[in-house]
Amino acid sequence: MPTVSMTVNGQAVTGDIEARTLLVEYLRENLRLTGTHVGCDTSQCGACVVHVDGKSVKACTMLAAQAEGSDVLTIEGLADGDDLHPMQEAFRNNHGLQCGFCTPGMVMSAVDLLNHNKNPSEGEIREWLEGNICRCTGYHNIVKSIQEAATKM
Amino acid sequence: MYDFNYYKPGSLADAASALAGAEDGKIVAGGMTLIPTMKQRLAQPSDLIDLAAVGDLKGISSDGSSVTIGAMTTHAEVAGSSDVQLVIPALAAVAEGIGDPQVRNCGTIGGSVANNDPAADYPAACLALNATIVTNKGEYSADDFFTGMFDTALDEDEILTAVKFPKPDKAAYMKFPNPASRYAMVGVCVAQTGGAARVAVTGAGQDGVFRASEMEAALASNFAPEALDGISVSADDLNSDIHASAEYRAHLIGVMAKRAVAAA
Amino acid sequence: MTDTGIGASVKRVEDARFLTGRGSYTDDLEQPNQTYAYILRSPHAHAAITKLDVSAAKAAPGVVAVFTGEDMQVGSIPCGWQVNSKDGEPMKEPEHPPLAKGKVRYVGDQIAVVIAESLAEAKAAAEAIEVDYDIQPAVVDMNKALAGGTLVHDDAPNNLCYDWEIGDAAEVDAAFANAHHISKIDIVNNRVVPNAMEPRAAVGAYDKASGEYTLYTTSQNPHVIRLLMGAFVLQIPEHKLRVVAPDVGGGFGSKIYHYAEEAIVTWAAPKVGRPVKWTAERTESFLTDAHGRDHITHAELALDENGKFLGLKVDTIANMGGYLSTFAPCVPTYLYATLLAGVYTTPLIHANVRAVFTNTTPVDAYRGAGRPEAAYLLERLVDRAAREMGIAQDEIRKRNFIPSDAFPYQTPVALQYDSGDYMATLEKAQGMADVAGFPARKAASEAKGKLRGLGYSTYVEACGIAPSAVVGSLGARAGLFESANVRVNPTGSVTVFTGSHSHGQGHETTFAQLVSDTLGLPLDQIEISHGDTNKVAFGMGTYGSRSLAVGGEALMKAMNKVIDKSKKIAAHVLEAAEADIEFKDGKFTVSGTDKEMAFGEVALTAYVPHNFPHETLEPGLEEQAFYDPMNFTYPGGCHIVEVEIDPDTGVTTIEKVSACDDVGRVINPMIVAGQTHGGLAQGIGQAMLEGCVYDDDGQLITGSYMDYTMPRADDLPSFDTDTAVTLCAHNSLGVKGVGETGAIGSPPAVINAIVDALSGLGVTDMTMPATPEKVWQAIQDAKMPMAAE
DSSP states (O other): OOEEEEEETTEEEEEEOOTTOBHHHIIIIISOOTTSOOOOSSSOSOTTEEEETTEEEEGGGSBGGGGTTOEEEOGGGTSBTTBOOHHHHHHHHTTOOSSOSSHHHHHHHHHHHHHHOSSOOHHHHHHHGGGOOOSSSTTHHHHHHHHHHHTTO | OOOOEEEOOSSHHHHHHHHHHSSSEEEESSOTTHHHHHHTTSOOOSEEEEGGGOGGGSOEEEOSSEEEEETTOBHHHHHHOHHHHHHOHHHHHHHHTSSOHHHHHHOBHHHHHHHTOTTOSHHHHHHHTTOEEEESSOEEEHHHHEEETTEESOOTTOOEEEEEEEOOSEEEEEEEEOTTTOSEEEEEEEEEETTEEEEEEESSBTTSSEEOHHHHHHHHHOOSGGGGTTOOOOSTTBOOOSSOOHHHHHHHHHHHHHHHHHHO | OOTTSTTOOOOOSTHHHHHTTOOOBGGGOOOTTOEEEEEEEOSSSSEEEEEEEOHHHHTSTTEEEEEETTTOOOOOOOOSBOOBOTTSOBOOOOOOOSSOSSEEOSTTOEEEEEEESSHHHHHHHHTTOEEEEEEOOOOOSHHHHHTOSSOSSTTSGGGEEEEEEESOHHHHHHHHHTOSEEEEEEEEEOOBOOOOSSOOEEEEEEETTTTEEEEEEOOSOHHHHIIIIIIIISOOOGGGEEEEOOBOOOOTTTTTSOOHHHHHHHHHHHHHTSOEEEEOOHHHHHHHSOBBOOEEEEEEEEEOTTSOEEEEEEEEEEEEESSOOTTGGGTTTTTTGGGTTTTBOOOEEEEEEEEEEOSSOOBOOOTTTTHHHHHHHHHHHHHHHHHHHTOOHHHHHHHHBOOGGGOSEEOTTSOEEOOOOHHHHHHHHHHHTTGGGHHHHHHHHHHTTOEEEEEEEEEEOOBSOOOHHHHHHTTBSSOOOEEEEEEEOTTSOEEEEESOOOSSSOHHHHHHHHHHHHHOOOGGGEEEEESBTTTSSOOOOSOTTOIIIIIIHHHHHHHHHHHHHHHHHHHHHHTOOGGGEEEETTEEEETTSSOEEEHHHHHHHHHSOTTOOTTTOOSOOEEEEEEOOSSOBOOEEEEEEEEEEETTTTEEEEEEEEEEEEOBSOSOHHHHHHHHHHHHHHHHHHHHTOOOOBOTTOOBSOOSTTTSOOOOGGGOOOOEEEEOOOOOSSSTTOBOOOTTHHHHHHHHHHHHHHHHHHGGGTOOOOOSSOOHHHHHHHHHHHHSOOOOO
16 A cells, blocks of 8 residues: 655655545545545536646546645635634625535635635636535625725735 | 556656556646546546656746746646747737636646547647657657647557747637637638648647648749638538537638738 | 614624634544545436445455445435425435445446445545446436436326426416417526535434434434434334534525435444444545536516516426435525515516436535526516516516505415515615616726626515424425424523524524523623534524524514513512512512512522422423424515626626625624625626536536636625615514525516616527526627527
């Protein structure tokens, strides 16, 4: 069994895994970080988005082995202790979530957007979210949340 | 997913020997197509050879009249490259429009070109821009490289290392995405270099990416949208599915081609 | 209004855990020593199983057990609603085994379950199962199904489940005979796949010591699952069966029903002596989550010379799929045909509905359930009638609205609407949509070669499901009340146990607001508990926009009982007459004096009853209430959609959505707007993007997000939503419901807008989903010279 080592939410982790283990499986099952979700099997829905070395990726379409040596950030590691990240705060302020299932991926994707583009237009936000599907909100309040976060990040 | 042996060689030579030595080895670049395919148990490689640690496959270089992009360069890196934006802005735009941001952060030009998905964007860009595909064994012109749907001139143990794009005078890519998958339902890349014009179409052809010769001839004499008036692509060899009939695809090729010429 | 009471946009309590990845969805749960189930499903839509050999799979690495329909001898998955045909015959209700017995009836039907140490091992072993199929022709098309030939179920001739009607056909025919104009329409209400983002999952566990089974499941109504599975399928008594629906990632109807996998994992847990976990892959969700809609209808509207509606005739065929899902039979009858009066005074209506079995995934309620189909039919037909008679779209509606002073209004199709003001929502929506500015916007579009259209929809729906006596008389096999238990803890905090279930709606906030408002408590002193049959006494769950109107009323009723008892306690302590105790702002006072007790003091006294009179005052402060509504509630409103079409490609862009809804009293405006947004996205999705496609062999072509078009952020605009409220006349809160309005009102507004944009070309029809190709084709067809007929 291959061994993988990486940093997840600031902590060094090591594990013996099957080569076929996806990053999302490693996070959810081995590390019990169940905030990262699986909503589809075709890499479309984005419920599994995490950051690997500062970039948003779909953890369902990356082998854990491919993340060897990487710095992984999941939704569990986004807040600073009890202080929500500005993006989390903005989602709460603007009712940017309902059932909460797509939310971790949506928030992680949105943080990556603002890392690239400090002041995105509504159109740029909507285009960026192509890889994140939400069935509850109609995206209206997600867009508003990201717009608010952009003023605070 | 079936299990497999995983290798992460540090050099191209090691990668090539691992590939040659494997019973049914596959190269994984960004994994954006291969991993979903394996998840659905539609592919069962014995060995997966990850090129991520092969340093010289990454990066973009430019001499002002061309850009060379390492196979492991991600779409996001191509889209964000000032060299690409300066020399061939249309190519940066192609990369910016591939998949979604997370796909662009992982997916690579080498993976996309080697896979030759009939709805992928890069094959159209390579063909229209007259790219040279560089491998560990030699070079191919784009015209020779793409040999049919999911089929290329690559030998089984050959590894794509870079793609070299000459600078065109003008170029642009217009995509009509499949509303569900967001792959190209019709994508048309046009380029003008000297007196010649090239038009490549992805997403539509039954055999994958192809050149629209009648359009090229018309654009060679007049590189303007109206030059394409009255030119229609036959629906005979085009795909038909629940999202678009062959006739609709044929029509969209005309519309996208004109819009690409206008934008070039 | 306090900042945590009724009417306040309180930030959601549940968000803290969801935003930090600490939600607890079914697949997140890990039971000690759990096993993993993988279900082998039929690749064929219709086949007899001639051989099923699981021996190799049983011997595969890591396999704990393999079970087939032969092994699982249990009851049939029941249907919760009986509809009788017009000749009095009960509907055909074929057997529905959790694991197929000799025959499969749709692609995805369960054949065997493999239980293993890991999911990968279970999947690998499933490939070793040998199945031989005698493949039979699949019946997919509803009209072909009704013609007989291939039968999905041998005991349902012509694949007919029932042939039902409402209204007097002869009277309606007489009205048509006197009509000035008759408008006709053929409608397909496209099948859609619900696609809650959390795939279904179920974990079954069995405790040998207590004999108790536990099922963790992605359900909108755990008590209903306990009832259906426990009593009918597995014969487990309720006191030995706990069903938990923890955090659930969206439902939209699809998680109401009792599914085979729930029974399979619960049944298998004691067999293998370990917990059994099953989680759907999205592909399985597409194949097995009950689908929505799927009606074919011909309808005719008779009008007089002033455009007043005289009568309506409707003939609908509704797809049930391969088996009857839990609520399927009531959707195209009592949730559809009873709404065909819409917001109009149409005096005579007749509807005939035939429900048909096909070799497709079962169809059941999906956000709106029947009411969207009724609204779509009516609003398309009214739009057409207006065009044919040369009457403006708003004018024809105004001429036929039920006037605001006519409530309660008895429709000719059984329902009695209690309140509404359709003119008010129409006029407010027109203002929001800047209808007056439309001609200028249309001209601007045309100047750049684009087409522009404006479409209306004025709708009413019935929710707050439902008065038990009424639905019982219509075939419901259960009452549709709701329960609430209010436990006042000794220190004055409150725990509410509700039978409603939140899977995105925000009950933990809205219900807490009701408590805060009523008992004067801060939110951090209130806990809303739901989703566990061992905690909540009983519940009918959340669907049909019923949580607030039924569950919220139950909560109000229980709180009133708490207040009544608290007054007794306060009267005893303050040595006053009970009748003199007033409760206000969280304090009990003796009227006309300065003697008072805070709510918390009463609570503590209730649990430290030093000198309660034994005969008249029990210790403790906890009250239970069941609320059965007097009537349905009737939200309604007006949606106006404006579109722009690129004629070169057929691409339609939604330029503006203006939705003014009457949802009754609004408890949390932020949440109400959010519900409306989500409903609009699903309605627009159905109208423009989503369509479930089967081929003639019954293979689902749209079986993943690669082929089924989910609305994404860049498919939609931001929405303009507002409310114009009339209060529900028969519940104490005056609430109606908001969960489904967006999905009901918007589809016809979208299609009417597209037809409006294309009307200049002579186009009169458009089907859902209005894809770019369909729109482009309509434009091409309109350009062609009229073909010889």
